Amino acid sequence: MIFCKNQLLVAFVSLALSSSYSTAQQPLVVQAKKVITATGQTIENGTVVCVDGKIKAIGKTGEVSIPEKAAIMQSEVAMPGMIDVRSCAGLSGILNVDHDSDHLESSSPLQPELRAIDAYNPREELVEYIRSFGVTTIHTGHAPGELMSGQTLIAKTIGNSIEEALIVEGRAIAATLAEASSKSGKSSPGTRGKQMAMLRTLFIEAQELQAKIDAKANPKPAEKSDADGSKQSDKDIDKEKKPEPVARNLRLEAVMQVLAGKKALLITADRAQDIASAIRLAEEFKIKIWLDSAADAHLMIPQIKAAGICVLLHPSMARASGEKENQSFLTASKLQAAQIPFAIQGGFEAYVPKVRVVLFEAAIAASHGLSHDAAIESITISPARILGIQNRVGSLEVGKDADLALYDGDPLEYTTHCVGVIINGKVVSTTKR
Amino acid sequence: MNTRRKFLASATAAVSGSAFGSSLFARQASSNGDESPKKTTVTAWVNATLLPVDKPPISGGAIVVQDGKIQAIGASANVAIPAGATIVDAKGKWIMPGLICTHSHIGGAGAADGSGPIQPGVRVMDSINVRDSGFRRALAGGLTTLNIMPGSGHLISGQTVYCKLRYYEASPRIVDEILIRDKNGAPVGGLKMANGTNSQGDSPFPGTRGKSAYLVREQYIKAREYQAKVVAANGDVSKLPPRDLHLESLVEAMQGKRIVHHHTHRHDDIMTVIRLSQEFGFQTVLHHVSEGWKVAKEIADAKMPCSIIVLDSPGGKVEAKDMTFSNGRVLDEAGVKVAFHTDDWITDSRLFMRSAALAVRAGMNRDKAIAGLTLAGAEMLGLSDRIGSLTVGKDADFAILTGDPLSVYTHVLETWVEGQKAFDLSKPDDQLYAEGGVNAGSDIDPFLCCFAPAWQGGAK
Numbered sequence: 001m002i003f004c005k006n007q008l009l010v011a012f013v014s015l016a017l018s019s020s021y022s023t024a025q026q027p028l029v030v031q032a033k034k035v036i037t038a039t040g041q042t043i044e045n046g047t048v049v050c051v052d053g054k055i056k057a058i059g060k061t062g063e064v065s066i067p068e069k070a071a072i073m074q075s076e077v078a079m080p081g082m083i084d085v086r087s088c089a090g091l092s093g094i095l096n097v098d099h100d101s102d103h104l105e106s107s108s109p110l111q112p113e114l115r116a117i118d119a120y121n122p123r124e125e126l127v128e129y130i131r132s133f134g135v136t137t138i139h140t141g142h143a144p145g146e147l148m149s150g151q152t153l154i155a156k157t158i159g160n161s162i163e164e165a166l167i168v169e170g171r172a173i174a175a176t177l178a179e180a181s182s183k184s185g186k187s188s189p190g191t192r193g194k195q196m197a198m199l200r201t202l203f204i205e206a207q208e209l210q211a212k213i214d215a216k217a218n219p220k221p222a223e224k225s226d227a228d229g230s231k232q233s234d235k236d237i238d239k240e241k242k243p244e245p246v247a248r249n250l251r252l253e254a255v256m257q258v259l260a261g262k263k264a265l266l267i268t269a270d271r272a273q274d275i276a277s278a279i280r281l282a283e284e285f286k287i288k289i290w291l292d293s294a295a296d297a298h299l300m301i302p303q304i305k306a307a308g309i310c311v312l313l314h315p316s317m318a319r320a321s322g323e324k325e326n327q328s329f330l331t332a333s334k335l336q337a338a339q340i341p342f343a344i345q346g347g348f349e350a351y352v353p354k355v356r357v358v359l360f361e362a363a364i365a366a367s368h369g370l371s372h373d374a375a376i377e378s379i380t381i382s383p384a385r386i387l388g389i390q391n392r393v394g395s396l397e398v399g400k401d402a403d404l405a406l407y408d409g410d411p412l413e414y415t416t417h418c419v420g421v422i423i424n425g426k427v428v429s430t431t432k433r
Numbered sequence: 434m435n436t437r438r439k440f441l442a443s444a445t446a447a448v449s450g451s452a453f454g455s456s457l458f459a460r461q462a463s464s465n466g467d468e469s470p471k472k473t474t475v476t477a478w479v480n481a482t483l484l485p486v487d488k489p490p491i492s493g494g495a496i497v498v499q500d501g502k503i504q505a506i507g508a509s510a511n512v513a514i515p516a517g518a519t520i521v522d523a524k525g526k527w528i529m530p531g532l533i534c535t536h537s538h539i540g541g542a543g544a545a546d547g548s549g550p551i552q553p554g555v556r557v558m559d560s561i562n563v564r565d566s567g568f569r570r571a572l573a574g575g576l577t578t579l580n581i582m583p584g585s586g587h588l589i590s591g592q593t594v595y596c597k598l599r600y601y602e603a604s605p606r607i608v609d610e611i612l613i614r615d616k617n618g619a620p621v622g623g624l625k626m627a628n629g630t631n632s633q634g635d636s637p638f639p640g641t642r643g644k645s646a647y648l649v650r651e652q653y654i655k656a657r658e659y660q661a662k663v664v665a666a667n668g669d670v671s672k673l674p675p676r677d678l679h680l681e682s683l684v685e686a687m688q689g690k691r692i693v694h695h696h697t698h699r700h701d702d703i704m705t706v707i708r709l710s711q712e713f714g715f716q717t718v719l720h721h722v723s724e725g726w727k728v729a730k731e732i733a734d735a736k737m738p739c740s741i742i743v744l745d746s747p748g749g750k751v752e753a754k755d756m757t758f759s760n761g762r763v764l765d766e767a768g769v770k771v772a773f774h775t776d777d778w779i780t781d782s783r784l785f786m787r788s789a790a791l792a793v794r795a796g797m798n799r800d801k802a803i804a805g806l807t808l809a810g811a812e813m814l815g816l817s818d819r820i821g822s823l824t825v826g827k828d829a830d831f832a833i834l835t836g837d838p839l840s841v842y843t844h845v846l847e848t849w850v851e852g853q854k855a856f857d858l859s860k861p862d863d864q865l866y867a868e869g870g871v872n873a874g875s876d877i878d879p880f881l882c883c884f885a886p887a888w889q890g891g892a893k
Contacts, residue, residue, distance in 0.1 A: 094748030125754075129746055299871065317745075319778055320570075325874030352749030352779060360745055363841045364784070368868060414790035414841045 027051045027070035028425050030404055031061050032078035036411075038380040039395040048078060050402035050425035058396055073427070075419055077411055079376060080395050081136025081403030084358045085383035086266070086292055086312040086345035088143045089127050090120040090155070094354055100124070103143035103348065105150065109181065109189060110202055112173045112254035114150030116141035117166070122159045126355040130346065131157035132433045133357045134405025134418045137167065137393050139383070143348040144176040144268035144293070147195055148202070151254065152266065154387055156403070158423050167389060172264040172290065173254060175199065177274035178323055196277050203285045206255035213246045264288045266312070270295040270323040279307045290386065293318075293347065295327035301338045310386045311335055311342040313378075315356045316364035318347060332362075332378060333369030343383035344375075363412035375412060408432075474852070475499045477514045481523035484838070486530055486800075486808045487822040496528060498829040501852035506823050529803070529838055530822050531577025531830030531848065532785050533810035535740040536694065536720050536774035539567035539782070540608075544583030544591025544625070550638045550645075551652050553624055553686075554678030555591035557583045561608045564876040566866060568611075571775075571782035572598050572856035573867035575832030575845040578613070580774075580814055585627035585696040588639065588649050592682060593694055594622035595814050597830070598848075600855045604877045613816065623718075623814070624686050627696035628705055629752050646705050653713045656683035686715040692815055693717040694740070698752040700727040707735045718813045720774065722764070723747075723756040729767035738770035738813050742779065743788040761792035765801050772809035773802075783867065790839040803838065828852075 028050040035046030035058070047064040049057040057064045066072075093100025102119040105111055120140065121127075127138070141152025152172045159165030182190055189195040257263040267278040270293050282289040291297065293314040297304060304311065313332055320327045328334075335342040344365060346356040358379045366375035384394025393401050405411070406420035421429040476498050483494035485506060495512040497505040505512045514520065540561035545552035561581060571579065577598050583590040595613040605611050612620040628645050632638070639645040659680040666672035685691040693715045695706045703719060710717040719725065722739045725732060732739060741764070747756040765771050773788040775781070780788065789802040801809075811821025820828050829852040836843040845867070848856035856863050865873050 094746075094754055095751050096749050097751065126746065126748065317781060317784065319781070320869050320874050321778060326869070326871045328869035328873070330868050330870070349749070352753065353745035354748040355746045357745055367841045367844070412841060414787060415794045415839055417794065 025052055025425055027056075027067040028402070028422065028427070029066050029070045029072045030078050030406065030422070031072060031074045032076060032406065034077045035396065036077065036079035036376055037396040038080050038377055039397060046078070048396055048402075048404065050404075050422065053402055053424040053426075055396060055398050055400050055402050058398060071427075073406065073420055073422075075406035076409055077407040078396070078404050079134075079407070079411060080380040081393065081405050081421065081423060082134050082358055082379045083137040083139070083343070083383040083387070083389075083394060084130065084135050084346040084379075085139050085343035085386060086347055087130075087138045087140040087355070088348040089130060089138060089346070089355050090122060090124045090140050091116060092126075092143060092348065092354070093121065094125045094129075096351070096354060103141075103149075104145045105142075106146060109147040109183070110198065110251070111146065111150055112148045112202075112258075113250035114142060115170060116151050116153040117162055117169050120153060120155065120162050120165075122155065122162055122165045127157050130355055130357055131421055131423075132418065132429045132431050133359050134407075134411070134421055135346075135358060136403040136405070136421065136423050137384075137389070138346075139171060139387055141172070142174045144174065144178065145180050146176060147181045147189055147198060148173060148175045150174060151263070154389060156423055158428055167392070168387070170254075170257070170263060171387065172266040173258055174266045174268070174292075176268040177277050178268060178270060180323075192273065192277070196281065199281060200284070202252075202255055203259065203281075203287075206252045206259055207285075209246070209249060209252045210256050210259060216244070216246055258287050259285060261288055264290050266290045266292050268292040270314070270327075272296040272299050275300045276303065279303060279309065282307065282309065292345075293324070295324040295331075298328050298331045298334050299326070301334060301340070304335075305338050305340050309340075311340060312345050312383075312386070313342050315345060315347045315358075315361040316368075317356070317361060329364060329368035332365035332375075336370055336374045341382060341386060342378065343386055344378045359411060359418075363414070366412050372412065475504070475515050475518040476521065476852075477512075477518045478521045478523040478528060478833070479509050479512075479514070481833075482527045483823060484527065484529040484803060485823040486804050487824055494528075496823060496831070498849075498852050501829055503823060503825055503827050503829050505825060523833065525835075526846065527834040527836055527838065527843075528823070528831055529575070529834065530807040531820070531832055531850065532575045532806045533578040533772075533814070533816075533821060534571070534576055534775045534777065534782065534785060535580050535718065535772050535810045535813050536742075537571070537579040537581055537777045537782070538584070538779075539571060539579060539777050540565045540581055542581050542583060545587045545589070548637075550588045550632060550634075550648060552587060552591055552679065553589045553652075553682035554680075555583070556594070556622075557581055557591055557625075558594040558608060558612070558620060558622070561594070561596075562876070563605045563608050563611060566874055566877055567777060567782065568598055568600055569604075569856070569863070569866040569877060570873075571777065571785075572600055572848045572850075573845060573858075573863065574781075574783040574785045575834070575838075575848050576775075576782050576785060577830035577832075577848060577850045577855075578811075578814070578816070578820055580623065580694065582623075582625045582694060585625075585631040586634075588627060588632045588645055589652070589683075590625045590627065592622050592691070593625050594620055595816065597828075598850055598855055599853075600850075600877075601853045613819075621815070623692040623694045624682060624715075625694050625696070626706075629696070629698050629702045630750065631696065642702065642705070646709065649709060650712070652679075653683055653687070653709075653715075656680040656687065657713070660684045660687070687713050689714075689716050691715075692813070694720055696720050698723040698756075700724040702752070703728055704731060707731065707737060710737070711735070721753075721776075722760065723753045725769070726757065726760045726763035727755070729763050729769060732764065733768040738772065738809070739764050740772045740774045740810070740813055742774055742776050743791050744780070758791050758795035761789075761802065761805065762795050762797040765797055770809055770812065771797075771801065772805045772813050774810075786838045786843070787841070790841075793839055799839065806838070 030048040035043040045061045047061040088103040092103040142150030154168040155165035292312045362375040381394040384390040402425035404422040409416035418433040479495040483491040495509040542557045544555040544557045582593045596611040662674040719739045808821035811817040833847040
């Protein structure tokens with residue numbers, strides 16, 4: 001089992017979903033010739049029992065007791081609902097016009113204060129589209145293209161409002177080290193060196209603000225001493241000792257959360273030198289980073305491994321041009337061989353296909369050296385672990401959310417269909433896809 | 434082949450005046466300068482699963498290739514293998530015709546510029562970079578023939594060109610080496626047109642669909658009048674109108690000498706293409722056709738073939754929001770001839786077979802889907818007498834696969850063009866293009882006949 005170094009346990013998992021399912025649901029039973037659990041053995045002729053949105057039992061068909069009045073669904077293959085570890089769906093929409101494009105704010109290169117929760121459209125058609133292939137959870141948010149474009153969130157691919165869908169708000173801040181975040185003319189950043197200088201400056205400002213806040217909260221004893229020793233009422237003392245609050249600064253507060261390990265810094269970096277810069281930044285500020293896209297990752301295996309960094313790998317079918325010109329279909333298998341934690345992403349696409357389906361991307365990796373098991377893990381339990389939501393989703397285990405994807409054959413094969421999608425124990429799609 | 438040799442000979446002559454021309458072209462002179470075939474090579478692949486496309490699949494099949502053509506095909510037991518033939522045991526492997534992409538942009542090709550929306554006289558042939566690594570990646574996907582097109586940002590963006598991927602051991606250096614020629618030696622190609630939103634813009638580009646159609650009609654009417662003058666002149670030079678390359682190109686389209694490859698997405702735009710094609714009598718292939726499924730019957734009634742694109746998701750622009758994997762199935766079931774295309778770099782040529790597989794996923798007939806990668810495309814380029822199926826007498830263009838072309842786990846092992854191997858997965862160079870990695874996206878190194886670059890030791 002592979003974990004990132006200093007993997008954070010996400011303690012701020014929202015319980016937003018639980019309220020929606022307070023009323024008892026009809027139990028749902030899934031029976032499949034093959035149940036891929038993603039963490040344990042694949043079960044031949046398996047049964048998964050879903051009660052009140054959670055997996056109540058799992059095992060061989062016949063050995064698991066089925067609740068009364070349960071609805072029964074049957075398929076060839078059942079596996080955990082997939083997780084897209086890096087998407088912009090819901091902020092970036094199907095029409096690709098101003099009306100449905102909220103993934104990138106270009107008024108300033110550094111805007112970590114922008115929250116995905118204020119922009120995510122849970123009813124976006126692209127979200128429904130990827131769900132119909134079995135994607136049940138997405139880590140989505142601001143896109144690559146600005147030095148620091150904004151925050152991300154984790155949601156289920158359901159819900160009429162973000163509140164219904166939300167798993168984690170503000171999971172990471174998205175940054176980009178690439179030509180894409182450079183500006184032309186006299187605007188900054190105009191070079192790779194300037195990009196790093198601006199990021200470092202921002203983190204130092206956040207450190208200084210944090211120090212100021214800490215100092216106010218814990219004033220030094222010398223400052224507390226009363227020079228003239230005159231008698232004061234308790235109330236007066238309180239009044240005098242209460243420090244002026246430090247002025248709020250949304251931008252630096254967001255960065256402070258990265259410094260405090262409460263958010264990850266997701267850094268889109270394809271070129272080897274940008275990957276090296278990302279690692280340097282992580283080491284300087286002792287922050288948790290995720291390497292996003294990372295087309296040159298296959299050239300940087302020892303460095304990534306040594307830094308203990310997770311990779312949110314570009315879609316296998318991302319175009320091999322521009323900064324991704326060195327990308328390889330073999331990268332996933334090389335990361336796996338080096339035991340570097342990684343997940344395969346749907347990513348951001350500026351034109352077409354407007355959204356990518358991680359199932360298809362993992363399949364291409366599976367035909368290029370990645371084992372079938374590892375390919376499934378790269379879109380289920382691996383992204384769950386990277387995102388820190390592995391106690392809730394990513395595998396078929398008792399106690400986890402009942403999120404399943406059903407297929408009429410090998411899920412990775414081109415001509416197989418997704419025949420059912422279940423989220424929180426409810427069937428959300430039966431369209432044959 | 435003969436015409437190609439003739440051309441190459443003339444190309445050699447044309448540059449022989451330059452200081453290094455003779456050494457650069459020595460390779461061509463030696464391999465092509467001699468009119469008689471240097472050696473008759475016969476190769477037979479036996480025990481393969483063959484997908485001839487024009488006939489049902491053959492398990493345990495044999496295919497014999499001689500002088501760049503398919504000499505025989507059938508069940509191994511029924512095929513007489515000529516004495517002296519090289520015999521390759523292809524047990525477990527599948528052999529299918531080389532894939533034909535009816536719509537590709539490999540080579541960084543451009544034609545019309547920003548000066549106006551209608552420029553039919555501009556040739557994409559004059560802008561192709563034959564060293565684009567995309568050609569080698571296409572071979573890695575089993576492709577052997579491309580229709581290289583200019584873009585869709587114009588109503589008429591220029592002349593397309595049909596190319597064979599003759600990337601043998603030494604890669605082509607000039608575009609002429611990859612052109613497909615007619616029996617008179619002239620390169621063959623079509624005419625690219627577009628409607629919908631891509632070809633709209635600020636003046637002089639049209640701002641609406643109505644204006645788009647008007648501008649096109651106006652030009653075709655001009656071309657008709659131009660042609661009438663040419664006919665009326667009856668060879669009398671004094672009466673001929675001044676030559677107009679743009680109008681000539683449109684005349685060729687109306688005469689059926691140049692197939693119109695028409696970018697179109699929305700159902701009403703598709704109907705506009707049909708209307709204009711019928712008014713001016715040009716032969717049209719509908720390309721992309723995202724909403725073809727909404728007017729499948731009308732397309733079938735107009736007997737208009739569709740070259741479709743399959744994308745992983747709909748959208749990206751408004752007129753592609755209703756794109757679906759089912760398009761191929763619906764069109765085919767309505768009686769429309771369907772081929773697929775890559776639109777490379779929109780989709781990656783290495784994964785071209787996947788387009789057909791996803792159509793089958795959505796219910797398209799399997800044989801029709803495989804034909805959509807091969808024979809249907811050949812028909813849409815007017816080349817089905819030469820390519821598109823494993824048929825005796827056709828060019829020996831084929832791909833050798835590890836298995837079923839519609840499986841994600843299948844790999845292309847070899848791609849053969851006109852009887853010569855142009856891709857071999859077992860070679861590290863070719864593997865790089867198949868799998869990606871450092872330099873996989875760089876231009877192909879030029880083949881230098883008699884000397885190496887200085888850093889590799891200089892002259893040999």
